[in-house]
Amino acid sequence: MAILQTKNLSKVYNPDTVPVHALRDVSITIDKGEFTSIVGPSGSGKTTLLNMLGGLDKPTSGSVWVNGEEITSMKESKLIDFRLHNIGFVFQHYNLIPVFTAHENVSFIMLLQNRSKKEIRERADDLLEQVGLGDRKNARPVQMSGGQQQRVAVARALASEPKFILADEPTANLDSTSAMNLLDIMNKMNREQNVTFVFSTHDQRVIDRARRVITMVDGAIHKDEYRDVEETAEN
Amino acid sequence: MYLKLAWRNIWRNKRRTLITLSSILFAVVCALFIESIERGSHDLTVENMTRFHTGYLQVQDFRFEDEPSLDNSFYYDPEFFGSIEENVEGIEFTVPRIDGFMLAAGEELTRPAMVLGILPGREQRLNGLVDRLVEGRFFNEGESTAVVSQGLASRLNVAVGDTLVLLGQGRFGMSAAGKYYISGIVKLPLREMDNQTIYLSISEAQWLLSAEGYITSLLITPESAAQVNILAEALSQIFEGTEYRVLTWREMMPELIEALEFDKAGTRMFMAILYVVIGFGIFGTILTMTLERLREFGILLSVGMKRMKLAAVVFIETLLISILGVLSGFGLGLFLIIYFNINPITIGGDGAEYMLDMGFDPILPTAIAPDIFFYQGSVVFLITLVISLYPSFKILRLNIIEAAKK
Ligand SMILES: Nc1ncnc2c1ncn2[C@@H]1O[C@H](COP(=O)(O)OP(=O)(O)OP(=O)(O)O)[C@@H](O)[C@H]1O
Ligand SMILES: [Mg+2]
Numbered sequence: 236m237a238i239l240q241t242k243n244l245s246k247v248y249n250p251d252t253v254p255v256h257a258l259r260d261v262s263i264t265i266d267k268g269e270f271t272s273i274v275g276p277s278g279s280g281k282t283t284l285l286n287m288l289g290g291l292d293k294p295t296s297g298s299v300w301v302n303g304e305e306i307t308s309m310k311e312s313k314l315i316d317f318r319l320h321n322i323g324f325v326f327q328h329y330n331l332i333p334v335f336t337a338h339e340n341v342s343f344i345m346l347l348q349n350r351s352k353k354e355i356r357e358r359a360d361d362l363l364e365q366v367g368l369g370d371r372k373n374a375r376p377v378q379m380s381g382g383q384q385q386r387v388a389v390a391r392a393l394a395s396e397p398k399f400i401l402a403d404e405p406t407a408n409l410d411s412t413s414a415m416n417l418l419d420i421m422n423k424m425n426r427e428q429n430v431t432f433v434f435s436t437h438d439q440r441v442i443d444r445a446r447r448v449i450t451m452v453d454g455a456i457h458k459d460e461y462r463d464v465e466e467t468a469e470n
Numbered sequence: 471m472y473l474k475l476a477w478r479n480i481w482r483n484k485r486r487t488l489i490t491l492s493s494i495l496f497a498v499v500c501a502l503f504i505e506s507i508e509r510g511s512h513d514l515t516v517e518n519m520t521r522f523h524t525g526y527l528q529v530q531d532f533r534f535e536d537e538p539s540l541d542n543s544f545y546y547d548p549e550f551f552g553s554i555e556e557n558v559e560g561i562e563f564t565v566p567r568i569d570g571f572m573l574a575a576g577e578e579l580t581r582p583a584m585v586l587g588i589l590p591g592r593e594q595r596l597n598g599l600v601d602r603l604v605e606g607r608f609f610n611e612g613e614s615t616a617v618v619s620q621g622l623a624s625r626l627n628v629a630v631g632d633t634l635v636l637l638g639q640g641r642f643g644m645s646a647a648g649k650y651y652i653s654g655i656v657k658l659p660l661r662e663m664d665n666q667t668i669y670l671s672i673s674e675a676q677w678l679l680s681a682e683g684y685i686t687s688l689l690i691t692p693e694s695a696a697q698v699n700i701l702a703e704a705l706s707q708i709f710e711g712t713e714y715r716v717l718t719w720r721e722m723m724p725e726l727i728e729a730l731e732f733d734k735a736g737t738r739m740f741m742a743i744l745y746v747v748i749g750f751g752i753f754g755t756i757l758t759m760t761l762e763r764l765r766e767f768g769i770l771l772s773v774g775m776k777r778m779k780l781a782a783v784v785f786i787e788t789l790l791i792s793i794l795g796v797l798s799g800f801g802l803g804l805f806l807i808i809y810f811n812i813n814p815i816t817i818g819g820d821g822a823e824y825m826l827d828m829g830f831d832p833i834l835p836t837a838i839a840p841d842i843f844f845y846q847g848s849v850v851f852l853i854t855l856v857i858s859l860y861p862s863f864k865i866l867r868l869n870i871i872e873a874a875k876k
Contacts, residue, residue, distance in 0.1 A: 291772055291870050312776070319774025326772075326874065329765060334478035339471070346471050347775055395774070 237300075238398050238431055239265040239288060244297035246283050246454075257283040258294070259454040265399070265433060270425045272445035273435040280454040281435035282403055288433065289322050289401045290314045302398055319347055323392030323400035325434075328408045330388035331376040337363060337387045338372040344395050362390040366420050382413025389420060399431035406441055418444050472779070476786040483759070490755045490788075491795045494854055497748040498799025499806065501741055501846040506807045507815075508737050509837035512730050516719070518659045521597035524722045525565065525689030526698050527705070532715040534686065540570050540641045543684040544713065551688060558704055560697045565592040565689040568675050572638030572646065574618075574668060576626035583622060583668045585636060587675025587685075596691060599656065599669075606630035606654030611671050615653035621665035623655050630655060636668070640680035648678045690716075745853055753857050756788060760861040767865055768873025781862035788858035796851050800843055807836045 246258040257280045265271055273281045286292040287299055290306045298307045301321055309317060318324075331340045341359040350358075363372055366386040376384050385405055392400045402421075406414035418441055424430045434441075442448060443464065450458040480487050520526050529551075534542040546566050555564050567588055574583035590608050593599040600608045609615045616634055618626070628634060632652050640646040650670070658664040676682045692701045698718050705716040720727055770780055814835040816822075822832035 286871055289772070291874075315771065315774055315776055318772065322774075324769075324772050326769060330769060332475070332766060332770070334475065334482050339474075343471065343475075344773055347773075347779075391773070 237264045238267045238302055239263075239433070240300040241284075241287065242298050242300070244284075244287055244294050244299065246280075246287065246292070247295045250295070256454050258287070261297070261454075261456055263449065263456065263459070265431065267398075267431055268425070268429045269431055269433075269447055270422065270445055271433045271447040271449060272442055273433065273449045273451060274437070274442055275451035275457070277437075279451040281451060283454075284451070285401050285403045285433070285435055289324060290318055319344070319395060321398045323395060323397035325385065325388045325392050325400060325402035325405045327404045328381070328384075331384055331391070333376050336373045336375055337368055337379065337383075337390075340376075340387055341391045341394050344391055348395055358394060359390075362393055363387070365424070366390045367416075380413065382409050382416060385409060385413070385417050386420060389417065389424075393424065393430065399433060402432065402434035404435055404437065406436060406438055411440065414438060414441060472783050473786070476783050476790065479784075479787050480790060486755050486759060487791060490752055490791050491798070493748050493751045493755070494792060494795025494850060495799045495802065497744065497850050497853075498796055498846060499803045500744055501850060502799070502803035502842060503806055503810075503836070504737060504741065505842050505846060506803075506836040506839065507810075507834050508734065509839060509842060510811070510814075510835040511833075512733070513837055514833070514835055515726070515730070519723060519726055520719045522599075522658060522660055522663055524719050525596070525687075526692055526695060526719050527690040527702055528717050528719075528722060529688040529690065529705070529709070529714050530686070530717060532713050535715070535717065538686070540568075540639075540679055540681055540684075540686065543568065543641065543681055543686045545683055546685045546688070554705075554708065558701070558708070560693050560701045560704070562691045562693045563592065563595060565589070565596050565691070566672060566685045567687050567689065568672060568679065568681060568685045569687070570638060570640075570646075570675075570679050572636045572668075574622070574626060575635040575637065576628040576632060579626050581622060581625050582666065583636070584663075584666050585638075585668050585670060585675060585678075587670050587672040587679075589672050590669075593669075596689065602656045602658065603654050604657050606652070608654055608656075609669075609671050609674075612673050613653075613671055614650065614674050616650035617654040617656050617669040618652055619664045619667040619669075620655050620657045621661065622667060623652075625665065628652060634668070636678065638679075640678065641684065642680070644680040646678050646680065745849065749853050749857065752854060753860070756857055756860055760784075760864050764864075764868065764873045767868055768870050771865075771868065771870050772874060777866050777868075781865040784865060785858055785862045788854065788861070792851055792854035792858065795854070796847050799850070800847060803843070807838055810834075810836045811838055 241261055241263050244258055244261040245256070248255040248257055261284060273284060275281055283292070287294050290299070290309070294307055298305050300306070306314060306317060332343065335343060338359050341362055342355045345355040345358060360372070363369055366389055368383060368386055368390070371379060371383060379387070388405070406417055409417065421432055422444060425432055436442060446464055447459070447461050449456060531542045531544040551564065555561055567586055569584055569586045572583055572585050574581055589611055590600060591611070594601070604620060608617055618628065618634065623629065626634070630652055634650045634652055636646070636648045636650065638646045656669070658667060670678065672685070676684060690701070690705070692698055702716050702718050709716060767780060771777060814833045817832040817834065
């Protein structure tokens with residue numbers, strides 16, 4: 236089932252002055268349970284595409300559909316709520332609220348969803364266990380390594396039970412061990428819980444772990460390939 | 471959890487919060503202190519002026535205001551005024567006076583002087599006059615000695631035990647002349663009065679001025695200063711159709727009111743500047759805070775926090791700092807005001823001369839008035855409130871993508 240779909244998506248920055256065609260006629264379909272990586276040279280439009288998929292930015296033309304709903308024409312207030320319940324985000328760095336502990340960071344998004352206190356607490360505990368941070372629940376972001384922070388970010392993204400998780404270069408600021416560790420966690424959640432991930436990356440070893448690799452060049456889809464990968468290579 | 475978020479954010483950058491907090495505190499303390507000193511010194515001036523000079527309310531002959539001469543004095547009918555004092559609600563006591571300008575001569579010098587015929591007991595009750603003696607003793611009612619104000623005594627170069635000659639005109643052009651033994655020197659708080667006043671007992675003055683039974687003014691002391699206008703109203707009604715007229719201290723001293731207003735306007739100017747300076751200081755810290763946190767705001771909006779909610783949380787942060795600042799300002803301000811109320815600041819040197827010339831005492835007591843706290847507290851709070859709107863405003867207009875890039 237198509238969980239995420241773009242139809243002839245185009246984005247032109249500065250149309251009036253120096254037009255930059257960041258996306259050209261991008262049409263992709265992502266199904267539930269996919270583990271997709273978007274790759275391509277710097278400036279090829281990866282971030283722009285992810286922003287469109289997440290409803291953070293509006294396209295110049297074309298549309299984005301999430302679970303059969305068009306989000307490109309949604310009003311911003313509705314879109315914020317839509318994101319809260321449907322889309323998980325992991326950014327490149329400084330993802331977390333600095334004054335909150337790991338546990339509070341994960342809980343906060345569920346609080347925004349108005350879940351019950353008990354459910355929030357238990358689910359946050361559980362998710363932190365799953366990303367291997369059961370013993371770092373009360374640590375603040377500054378007390379954690381970059382890899383640990385990104386794992387908390389993944390736990391937070393999952394907490395809201397989104398349809399899919401978007402991650403823009405989640406490993407860019409991590410050393411290779413932490414990067415692989417994060418990938419393992421994402422991979423495990425994908426396999427065990429059928430969580431859909433769409434992430435962009437430059438890192439070849441991360442690319443190697445993706446089952447679908449969409450290559451972008453100059454704002455357009457250059458290649459879109461499905462591959463077999465040996466699961467959890469390092470573990 | 472939102473409160474937790476706000477509270478922790480406040481203490482996230484302690485230095486910045488402390489700077490903001492102390493700016494607010496400083497503003498509140500300054501504003502409170504300045505206004506309470508102003509109020510205090512104004513109150514003191516008004517009090518001195520009313521107690522020694524005009525009284526809060528005065529009964530006069532209706533012609534006296536235009537032509538303050540003995541010819542426009544009035545008969546002090548003990549029965550009539552006694553019954554007024556008894557029967558009119560809100561009168562604490564009354565003080566009759568007769569006054570006239572005369573020439574006072576000492577051994578070798580002559581000066582114009584204001585001769586005030588008084589009842590020492592009543593004056594003492596009104597303004598503690600007897601306690602202001604610096605030398606000698608006060609006369610009793612009916613006694614024929616004079617008490618001279620210190621400034622005048624030194625101008626005439628006379629002292630206790632010397633003889634004073636008074637020369638002038640009594641009622642209806644009768645000539646007036648008398649020789650008095652100086653029994654005391656008194657220090658008056660108002661410089662102008664201190665330089666020209668001679669006290670005689672009221673009957674002695676009446677005799678000297680050929681005005682037996684007459685007085686120029688009857689001072690009325692209300693039970694509380696707040697009752698002045700009501701009491702004036704009531705007395706006006708009683709005096710309707712008579713030649714008596716009642717005046718309030720405001721009506722009697724328009725120049726003083728004007729001077730005080732002028733002084734207040736200056737203070738207000740200064741406060742406005744203070745507010746602007748401090749306002750910008752606070753705005754500066756809030757601005758840096760906002761800019762530093764744009765990325766965090768962007769992320770919170772990305773993951774699905776509503777703009778209004780985030781704006782509210784950030785607003786609460788600054789609100790809490792404001793409340794904290796204003797309250798601690800109240801605390802420190804109250805402490806300072808009480809301290810300087812008990813130990814008033816005394817101005818020395820040229821400043822003191824200047825104050826005296828302006829007709830003010832060279833001491834600056836503070837007034838402990840709740841309305842000052844309310845007013846200044848509200849102003850500072852309002853200013854910080856307006857400033858606090860900035861981050862919220864910014865959040866409501868924030869471009870998520872731009873913010874997340876930071
Ligand atoms: N706000 C903007 N205004 C103008 N041009 C922009 C803006 N954002 C992106 N671009 C341009 O759009 C193109 C695509 O940018 P994008 O950030 O999507 O690339 P990317 O593939 O994510 O690159 P990188 O690998 O460096 O992150 C680039 O040429 C970029 O300069
Ligand atoms: Mg990018």
